[in-house]
Amino acid sequence: MIVTGSSPWAAAEALGTSVPELAAFQDEPPQMKSGTVGKTGYLRLGFETRGSRTILAILERRVPYLAQRALYCDQEMPGLASIFLITTTGCLLQGDRLALDIQLGRGAQAHVTSQSATKIHGMDTNYAAQTQAITLAEDAYLEFIPDPIIPHRHARFVSNTQICVAPSATLLLSEILRPGRKHHHPDECFGATIVSLSVAAARPDSRILFREKLVIEPERFAMRQTGVMNTYDVLGNVILCTPPDKADRIFEQVDSDIRLTDGVAFGVCRLPNGAGLIYKVLGRDTAQVKAKVREFWRIVRKEVxxxxxxPPFLWR
Incomplete structure (x- = not known):
């Protein structure tokens, strides 16, 4: 359990000291101590319905985290509030601590994405940590689909996502993890020191729905083996929390297959406790994985x- 302090980003600080896989990386950066101003970003987004639209009713921010305003650029859902997450530093560095808090009121509908990929630079001390808290009230609908995570060589990154979702709400949460800058240097492909990603979901009454944790340590465990990544480079992990009747209809429309000639594998299965579905994709390049995630996203949106x-943006 992560205990928060007086500041919102204290949870990110506590996260890195509480997970055993980061015990060896508690030294402080010589350039600027972890947790100082400029390295502790915080962003709180609160969405509420106003008439036929969802508005961004709450916006709190601290650099390097930033969001500007809700956009209404989705022609298929004119009342959908779209937000781009921005980090003014453009990357994550050693000692960075980021905290994101997204809240949707009853019936609110929002789409949250990022300005670009999350690039995690190489590190020789400490680590970067991120916490995400997502809360959905009854009948709320959130698409949280950021661009991929790109851990550079010797990167150390830990992320924890806590979800509180009402039984009638729907959350589509996508995470795409690239192997690094594989065309930049041979050692960049799966060259990160450690990447730790965890997510847990519960109901508003605190009943636990599920937990999932992925720990990648390429220096300790080979990535190019059967049961891990084999010949694939990119992982897509999509969590769908939605009512059981919607989950059943979506499940029937989603294929599961291994296409060796195309270099892509994908499949869907059910989350425990009637929480929804989880959809995973493996691909040799990012475009393949993003395309399969988009197929799943289309089915979910149409059904819900x-x-x-x-149409996708030209630069996406």
Whole structure:
């Protein structure tokens, strides 16, 4: 359990000291101590319905985390509030601590994404930590689909996502992990020191739905082996929390397959306690994985809201 302190980003600080896989990386950066101003970003987004629209009713921020305003650029869902997450530093460095808090009121609908990929620079001391808290009230709908995570060589990164979702709400949470800058240097492909990603979900009455944790330590465990990544480079992990009747209909529409000639594998299974579905994709390049995630996203949106996806942006 992560105990928060007086500041919102204290949870990110506590996270890195509480997980055993980061016990060896508690030294402080000589450039600037962890947890100082400029290295502790915080962003709180609160969405509420106003008439036929969802508005961004609450916006609290601390650099390097930033969001500007809600956009209404989705022609298929005109009332959907779209937000781009921005980090003014452009990357994560050793000693950085980020905290994100997203809250949706009853019936609110929002799409949250990032300005670009999350790049985690190489580190020789300490680590970067991130906490994410997502809370959905009854009948709320959130698409949280950021761009991929790119851990550079010798990167150390830990992330923890805590979800509180009402039984009638829907959360589509996507996470795409790249192997690094594989075309930049041979040692960049799976060259990170450690990447630790965990997610847990519960109901508003604190009943636990599920937990999942992925720990990647390429220096200790080979990535190019059967049961891990084999010949694949990119992992897509999509969690869908939604009512059981919607989950059943979506499950029937999603394929599971291994296409060796195309270099892609994907599959869907059910989350415990009637929480929803989990969809995983392996691919040799990012475009393949993003395309399969988009297929799943389209099915989810159509089934839950009745709306289709707009055409993808040219730069996506």
């Amino acid at each position: 809201t009745g709306a289709d996806l707009p």
